[in-house]
Amino acid sequence: MLKKMSYSSFPEDVLEHVFSFVQSDKDRNSISLVCKSWYEIERWCRKRIFVGNCYAVSPRRVITRFPEVRSVGLKGKPHFADFNLVPEGWGGYVYPWIAEMASGYPFLEEIRLKRMVVSDESLELIPKSFKNFKVLVLSSCEGFSTQGLAAIAANCRNLRELDLRERSEVSLSALERLLGRCPNLRTLRLNRAVPLDKLANLLRQAPQLVELGTGAYSAELRTEIFSNLAGAFSGCKELKSLSGFWDVVPAYLPAVYSVCTGLTSLNLSYATIQCPDLIKLLKLCPNLQRLWVLDYIEDSGLEALAASCKDLQELRVFPSEPFGVEQNVSLTEQGLVSVSEGCPKLESVLYFCRRMSNDALVTIARNRPNMTRFRLCIIEPRTPDYLTDQPLDVGFGAIVEHCKDLRRLSLSGLLTDRVFEYIGTYAKKLEMLSVAFAGESDLGLHHVLSGCDSLRKLEIRDCPFGDKALLANAAKLETMRSLWMSSCSVSFEACKLLGQKMPRLNVEVIDESGPPDSRPENLPVEKLYIYRTVAGPRFDMPGFVWNMDEDSALRLS
Amino acid sequence: MSEGIMAVVKPEMKSYIWIQTADGSIQQVEEEVAMFCPMICREILQTGMGSSKNYAIPLPQRVNPPIFGLILDYCRFHQVPGRSNKVCSVLSVSCIASLHISGEVLSFLFLGVLVVGGTERKIFDEKFVRMDTKRLCELISAADSLQLKPLVDLTSRALARIIEGKSPEEIRETFHLPDDLTEEEKLEPLKNIADDPRIRLLNRLYAKKRKELRERGKLKNVEVEEELVDERSVDDLLSFINGGNEESKEVKTNKNKKKNRRRKDQLKDSSSNSLNGNHKAFDSLTSACRDGELTDITLSTPSQTSKFQGSTAASFSPKLEFDDSDSDDDLDPVMKEELDREVEDFARRLNSDWPQRMQEILSLSQQRRLLPVSMNGNDSAHRCTDFGQQIILQDQ
Numbered sequence: 001m002l003k004k005m006s007y008s009s010f011p012e013d014v015l016e017h018v019f020s021f022v023q024s025d026k027d028r029n030s031i032s033l034v035c036k037s038w039y040e041i042e043r044w045c046r047k048r049i050f051v052g053n054c055y056a057v058s059p060r061r062v063i064t065r066f067p068e069v070r071s072v073g074l075k076g077k078p079h080f081a082d083f084n085l086v087p088e089g090w091g092g093y094v095y096p097w098i099a100e101m102a103s104g105y106p107f108l109e110e111i112r113l114k115r116m117v118v119s120d121e122s123l124e125l126i127p128k129s130f131k132n133f134k135v136l137v138l139s140s141c142e143g144f145s146t147q148g149l150a151a152i153a154a155n156c157r158n159l160r161e162l163d164l165r166e167r168s169e170v171s172l173s174a175l176e177r178l179l180g181r182c183p184n185l186r187t188l189r190l191n192r193a194v195p196l197d198k199l200a201n202l203l204r205q206a207p208q209l210v211e212l213g214t215g216a217y218s219a220e221l222r223t224e225i226f227s228n229l230a231g232a233f234s235g236c237k238e239l240k241s242l243s244g245f246w247d248v249v250p251a252y253l254p255a256v257y258s259v260c261t262g263l264t265s266l267n268l269s270y271a272t273i274q275c276p277d278l279i280k281l282l283k284l285c286p287n288l289q290r291l292w293v294l295d296y297i298e299d300s301g302l303e304a305l306a307a308s309c310k311d312l313q314e315l316r317v318f319p320s321e322p323f324g325v326e327q328n329v330s331l332t333e334q335g336l337v338s339v340s341e342g343c344p345k346l347e348s349v350l351y352f353c354r355r356m357s358n359d360a361l362v363t364i365a366r367n368r369p370n371m372t373r374f375r376l377c378i379i380e381p382r383t384p385d386y387l388t389d390q391p392l393d394v395g396f397g398a399i400v401e402h403c404k405d406l407r408r409l410s411l412s413g414l415l416t417d418r419v420f421e422y423i424g425t426y427a428k429k430l431e432m433l434s435v436a437f438a439g440e441s442d443l444g445l446h447h448v449l450s451g452c453d454s455l456r457k458l459e460i461r462d463c464p465f466g467d468k469a470l471l472a473n474a475a476k477l478e479t480m481r482s483l484w485m486s487s488c489s490v491s492f493e494a495c496k497l498l499g500q501k502m503p504r505l506n507v508e509v510i511d512e513s514g515p516p517d518s519r520p521e522n523l524p525v526e527k528l529y530i531y532r533t534v535a536g537p538r539f540d541m542p543g544f545v546w547n548m549d550e551d552s553a554l555r556l557s
Numbered sequence: 558m559s560e561g562i563m564a565v566v567k568p569e570m571k572s573y574i575w576i577q578t579a580d581g582s583i584q585q586v587e588e589e590v591a592m593f594c595p596m597i598c599r600e601i602l603q604t605g606m607g608s609s610k611n612y613a614i615p616l617p618q619r620v621n622p623p624i625f626g627l628i629l630d631y632c633r634f635h636q637v638p639g640r641s642n643k644v645c646s647v648l649s650v651s652c653i654a655s656l657h658i659s660g661e662v663l664s665f666l667f668l669g670v671l672v673v674g675g676t677e678r679k680i681f682d683e684k685f686v687r688m689d690t691k692r693l694c695e696l697i698s699a700a701d702s703l704q705l706k707p708l709v710d711l712t713s714r715a716l717a718r719i720i721e722g723k724s725p726e727e728i729r730e731t732f733h734l735p736d737d738l739t740e741e742e743k744l745e746p747l748k749n750i751a752d753d754p755r756i757r758l759l760n761r762l763y764a765k766k767r768k769e770l771r772e773r774g775k776l777k778n779v780e781v782e783e784e785l786v787d788e789r790s791v792d793d794l795l796s797f798i799n800g801g802n803e804e805s806k807e808v809k810t811n812k813n814k815k816k817n818r819r820r821k822d823q824l825k826d827s828s829s830n831s832l833n834g835n836h837k838a839f840d841s842l843t844s845a846c847r848d849g850e851l852t853d854i855t856l857s858t859p860s861q862t863s864k865f866q867g868s869t870a871a872s873f874s875p876k877l878e879f880d881d882s883d884s885d886d887d888l889d890p891v892m893k894e895e896l897d898r899e900v901e902d903f904a905r906r907l908n909s910d911w912p913q914r915m916q917e918i919l920s921l922s923q924q925r926r927l928l929p930v931s932m933n934g935n936d937s938a939h940r941c942t943d944f945g946q947q948i949i950l951q952d953q
Contacts, residue, residue, distance in 0.1 A: 010619070010698035017709065018697070021717035033725035033743055035734045 012037075016045045025050050044068060051075070052456075052481050054116065055506065058535045059097045063104030070109045071135070072101065076116035078484045078529055079434070080459050082140065085486055085527070087512055089542040094141075095122045102129035110135035117141070123148030127155030134184075135161040146174060153178035161187040172198060179205040186238075189213030192246045197225050203232035212236070214244030217271070221251055234258040243267035243292075250277045260284035264311075267292040269318045279304045289345075290314040295331040295352065302335035306342025314348035314373075315339055322352070322379055333360040340367040348373040355386040356413055361395025365402040374399055375410035381437035381462070384414040391415055397422035400430070407454075410434040420444035424451020432457040442469040449473035459484040466524070467494035478504055482531035489524045492516045498530070499548025506533050507548035508541070516546055574601065575613035578622045583613045586629060593632035595704040617702035624692075624699045627685075631708055634681050686715040690731050693719075 019031060019042055032042045046066045050073040051057060062069075076092025094116045101108055108130045118141045126133055133156045138144075152159070153174055159182040172194060179185065185206055194202075194215025203209070219225050229252065233239075239259045248271045263285050268278070269292040278293065278301050288309040295317055297305070305312065317335070321328050333356045340346060340363070347370050356378050365371075385392055392413040400406060400423050407429055411419065415438035423430065424447035431454050439445070446469035448458065458480065466489035477483055477498075492509070495516075499507035509516050510527035537547040573585040574597065591597045591607070600614045601607050607614040616625065686693065697712035720728055729736055 010694065010701060014697060014701045014709070014713075018713045018716045018720070021714050022720055024721070027721050030723060030725050030728060031720065033738065034728045034732075036737050036742075038734065039738060039742070 012041050015041050019045055023048075047071060048110075049073070053531050053533070054092060054094070054097065055535060055538045056481070056531060056533045059100035059104075061534070063100060067104075069105055070107060071112075072097075072105070072108065072110065073112040073114075074116060075114045078459065078482060079115075079457070080461065080484050080486070081115055085461065085484075087510065087542075087544060090510070090545065091538065091540050091542070092116045093540060094118050095125075098122045098125045098129070106130065107132055109133060112137040112139070113141055114139040115141065117143040118148070119143050120145055120148030120151070124151040127151060132158060134158045137161060150174050153181070157181060158184065160184045162189075176202065176205065183208070185209065187211040190215040190244060192216050192244075195219065196229070196252065200225075200228040200232035203236060207235045208238055209236055210238045211241040211265075212239060212243070213267075214242070214246075216247045217245045217252060218247040218249040219252065221249070226252060226255060230255040230258065237262075239263070241265035241267075245271035245273075248273050250274070253277060253281060256281075257284055261287065263288060265290040269294060269316065272296065272320070275301045283308050285309060287311055292316040292318070294318050294320045295329050296320055297335070298330045299332055299335040299338065300330070302331075303338045303342075306338045310343060311345060312339070312343040313345045315343075315346065316350040317352055318350075319352040319379060327354050333357060336360070337363055337367075340364040345370075347371050350375040350377070350410075352377045352379060354379050355383065356392060356395070357385045357387045358390065358392055358395035358398075359387065361392065362398040365395075365398040369402045369404065371399070371403040372405050373408040374403065374406060375408065375434070376412055377410065378412040381412070382414045383412075391419070393419040393422065397426070400426040405429050408432045411438055412436065416440050417444040417447070420447040424448055427451075428453050430454060433459075435460045435463055437462045439463045439465060442466055445469035446472065449476045455479075456481045458482075460486070460488060462487045464489055467491050470494060471497065474498060474502060477530055478502065478532050480532065482529065484527075484529050486510075486527040488528075490528055491522070492519070492525055495525055495528060495548045503549070504532055504534065506531055506537055509546045509548060510544060511546070512544045574607040575610050576607065576625075577613035577615045578625055579616060579618050579620060580622055582622065583610060587633070589636055590629055590632045593636045593705070594628070595706075597703065617699075619695075619702045620699040621695065624695050627692075627696060628699060628703065628705065628708065631685060632705075635678065635707070682711050686711060690716075690719060694732070 015038070019028075022028060022031065025048075028042060028046060032039045043065055045068065047069060048071040049062060049066055049069050051062065052075050054074045054076050074094065074097060076094070077086050077090060080086060081090070092115060094113055098111075102125055106129065109132050111126070111133075112135070116138075118138060120143075123144055126136070136152060136156075136159070152162070154177070159178075162178070162182075162185065175190070175194070179188070179202060186209060188202075188206060188209055189211070190199075190202075190213050192215055196215065196217055196219040199214055203212070233256055236259060240262060242256065242259070242263060242265070245268055250273060253273070260281070261284065264287055266285065266288060267290075272294065273281075274296050275298045278297050282288070282291075282301070282305050286308060289311050290313060291305065291309070293301075293316070297317065302317075305315075317331065331353055333353060336349065336351050336353070337360050346368055349371065350373075353376075356376065361376075384390060385395070393416055396409075396411060396415070396419050400409070404426075406427055409423070409427065409430055409432070411434065417440045420439060420443070423433070427433075430452050433448060433452070433455065435458075442465055444463070445460075445465040448455070449469060450473055455476075460483075463485075465485065470485075470490060471494055495507055495509050498505065508529045508531075509525045510529060511519075511525060513519070513526070516525055537549055541547060572588040574588050574591040575583060576586050576591065576597070577583045592601070596617075597607070597614060606612045620628070688696070693712055693715055697709060697716065700708035700712060719731065723731065726736075728734070
């Protein structure tokens, strides 16, 4: 038999040069799995690493394998932490990572964190350890204060990006000093505490900004404040993204008009701007690609959006009054249908509303087969099709059938096992699925776990899913990043079994009422978080989290 | 370049450089084309070679004649002055100068030339790299040895595009690369894996599995084939129970610690069985994991075990490189007994109501009955608030 000669018998540095043009994580991972020599070459020239679950691997292991990394991205808590389903103290501490990287990656330039606990101590380590540090993004993080940020601001001269979205108090003078020291700063997101009359000064110090998050957008109505602000904005020629806008006083909105034509991203999700003012603003933004807005935009505003912003790719509509029983604004499924008709590039949607119909969903699916992210949140759980009173199975079925590249889906409304059958059958590229108050039996979960080939993250709450589907598809869990199930029907025994039989999974039971084995036998576990890992059980579990591996589970019973 | 180096300069003809390719054949190449290659350029300048047939410049091994021909085509196109960027920018200066004299039309014409000059290269380059992967690899290798950086970049990008979007298996096929990473390495490819207790446990499980495979090979196949079951769909879920049932029988005989360790190995092997299934699933290249539906089950029947073994025995054994130590795993016998007991209990419990329940569920879904919207008023309101309350939070 003729042995095939490898084509790629050229020098390593040539192969490395080829790899330098392959940047996506997925492709780099594929390259590393090809053969021994490619694996070796790839690992030495990997510059950027993303760890989707900080507990899936130890920092030491990452550093050993990829010695030349310059940019690290980490995620900590599960997504449902955003809905307060993950108790305080659960974990997600970044300190061990920064401590290890301090010795392992002295040339580190970028740290991007999401849903992690970041202490001031961790932040203070950064300028001490990384002389070339450029980018710090803290998204939905907690645990730090001005003190920690001051350390960054004072010592990181090359800082290019600082995102302080979630912070509640920031000293204005510290901020001004930061701006003065960092001429390369391109992204600055302030928080609510920064008043509008101070914004103009900050802007004049940083006219090179590309992304700006304003602080509170209100002040007394005074012409000099307005003209000062408008002038400062007009000096920001590079501005592409605006956000913030807390407590908006509509009279100040025109101050941003000069930058509108250049805007590609607008986040008004905190801004209580009414429809007419919104329409006026949106008409001036023909290049808008991303819009986040409250439902004050209403169906009419969305129609105007569909007419003005033909480049729109992403739309998120948040509810202004989620707990209200009555509908306070005229936002229905029609708004979404209009946008799906008018915006050919629309591919990412997050839409909160109070009513939906199968017809509307089918229309949207047919209009936008290029949809990649579709998250629909009908506010009241188990709401049926408002026209027919039927479940919304067929509507969501149309979405997964027509949108062949769908990667993310969130379901809501009245749904039976049938919708999961559709999903398992059609959603072959689906990577993340969020389910709440849906389904009838284990068959639903089984359809998803056995059918969705690309599934990475599954989060489920308040669904009648139990042990059978979970155990029958145990191996699937190792191909996914994580599974979250809360208020479902999974028994403690099943968790134990899973934990004992699957050494490469961490099966964590979260129960704030006491040790899970102390509960009555038939009571399902409160919360279950399963994730694949090569790092074994974690060492920082709080008292209310139990790991179900062999040693721990046996210790319990 | 000094005149002395140039020999045989005929005023009415171009000057040529003599080149010798790896196969020994010698050819003449137009001077300006050959000089486009830094390596050839340096040879000429430093050694004075290339001026005559006897002193032909030898090309590196990696440059074979057909590839050299391609490279010459590339050099021939790109070294033409009309296409260089420098000239284009000169044009742009004159364009600006002429704006207020000749008006828009003329400047537009100049601009047109600018644009054409810029994209002419691009069009050529894109056409140029349209060739099979084998040739592309030879080309990049040759370009690298001739230090022709623009061509190295061009071919690198082309190769990168070929690599993008492919699975590891597809990449291997495209480039004829060996599949020499072990299963272990594919999961966590590190030399120093011994320090992780989990990996050690995995190692031992694999070693046991390999032993099991070998021992089974010695046994007659009759016993194995009898138990082969090939039912799909509903039984995928049901077989969990069947597996638990048979497993528990074997587990009962396990109580006696002095019993043959091989029995215990079977229990361990069934878990390593699922690990193999997991490996298959985890290994992105094998879609064969789909028929590993049966192996998803944590307690699998011997029949399924053997079925799985049959399909993977070939691929499994050569990859393992762990020492075949017979040492016990870390569980002490008491714990193992507890574990066995728990498993048995659980399987029994599931077994009692599962088949009926399954039938119920299936008939329900077939009738497509609409479930009544059952909501405890207070509960749902509370739930809604809880759920609704949090959605305001950043959902990025």
